Amino acid sequence: MSKLHLVFGGRVTDPRGLEFDDLDAIDIVGIFPDLESAEAAWRGAAQRTVDDAEMKYVVVHLHRLLEPDPHLQAPR
Structure with missing residues (x-):
């Protein structure tokens, strides 16, 4: 299985947390192998917003979340 990682960020309600203020304004940096x-990619995005304490970028380990739903599999 690929070790996919998602990098995204946006304005958070509290810099100590992960509650994003406006989900429509989330910056999707990309999916990486x-x-x-x-x-x-995370470091680059975070550096661009280093002076804004309410902006936060994160890396999500998508490969840990991938468990296909058998009901959503294409018929063979």
Whole structure:
């Protein structure tokens, strides 16, 4: 299985948490095939907003969440 990672961010209601203020304004940086490239993308996005304490970027390990629903599988 691929080790996919999602990098996204946006304005949070509390800089200590992960509650995003406006889900319509989420910045999807991308999906990356490995942690190293995801971290590089995260670092770049976070550096662009370093002066804004209410902006937060995160890396989500998509491969840990992937468990296909058997009811949503294409027929063979």
